[in-house]
Amino acid sequence: MLVRETAVPGAYVLSPRHLHDERGDFYESMRASQLEDLLGHPFVxxxxxxxVSKRNTLRGIHSVTVPPGQAKYVSCVRGVLRDIVVDLRIGSPTYGKYETNVLDAESGTQVYVPEGVGHGFLTLTDDATICYVLSSEHVPGTQVDINPLDPDLALPWGFTEPPLMSPKDANAPTAAQAAELGLLTRW
Structure with missing residues (x-):
């Protein structure tokens, strides 16, 4: 597995090595011991x-309050998507910085998103499917939603026509508003 830290501290891009033969491909998508060595703590x-989303669907930016907190290990298992992580941790030296990656089923590239970091994606193909492996179970009322079109974040989604968005995401507060409400994690 090739590992690269992103512009957001604690967030990583992991690219598997493929073994190819006449039958097809094989690759490891996660090895717990390698991830633990990288993070300095277990990811359970x-x-x-x-x-599963239609082409040009924009989902996010999402995070979870701490506690309970929630780290994510995300991969695209069908299709192609533009994935963005953004540092939303109050006091972080990289607050507001983001990292953009294209995830696709063919490469198997994954992104590790630490607690307090926002995550979202834009689908580039129909039936794009993303898999989230989460460090905590869903707890109602702990979701933090940030408007993905927040002009202060100015995230480079790259859409050429208005994206499909849920009313929840379209009406979500900006990062500044979420900070004022005390929803964001401290660094």
Whole structure:
């Protein structure tokens, strides 16, 4: 597994090595010991979610309050998507910085998103499917939603027509508003 730290401290891009033969490909998508060595603590999956979306669907920016906190290990298992992580940790030296990656089923590239960091994606193909391996189970009322079109964050989604968005995401507060409400994690 090739590992690269992103512009957001604690967030990583992990690219597997593929073994190819006439039958197809094989690769490891996660090895717990390698991830633990990288993070300095265990990543214990507590819930796995999938999201299937039409092309040009924008989901996010999402995070979870601390406590309970929630780290994510995300991968695209069908199609292609533009994935963005953004540092929303109050007091972080990289607050507001983001990292953009294209995730696709063919490469198997994954992104580790630490607690307090926002995550979202734009689907580039129909039936794009993302898998989230989560460090905590869903706890109602702990979701933090940030408007993905927040002009202060100015995230480079790259859409050419208005994206499909849920009313929840379209009406979510900006990062500044969420900070004023005390929803964001401290560094």
């Amino acid at each position: 999956p507590k819930q796995i979610n999938y999201s």
